[in-house]
Amino acid sequence: MALSIGRCTSPVITAIGIAVALVAIVGTQYFGWEWGTGQLVPTVIGIVAALIAAFVVFTRRR
Helix, strand or coil, X not given: CCCCCCCCCCHHHHHHHHHHHHHHXXXXXXXXXXXXXXXXXXXXXXXXXXXXHHHHHHHHHC
């Protein structure tokens, strides 16, 4: 599975995006997670998501 240079068509990236969205929805609805409240789990998830997004952008630009 390789990433396309012009567009990101990898099913892995799509699956990661869907998983992050589901975790965010479940976390906010059932666990009371909110960004910027100093809670560790949502902060770590946000950092990991940002790193993955930066990696994808970097590899697409190379």
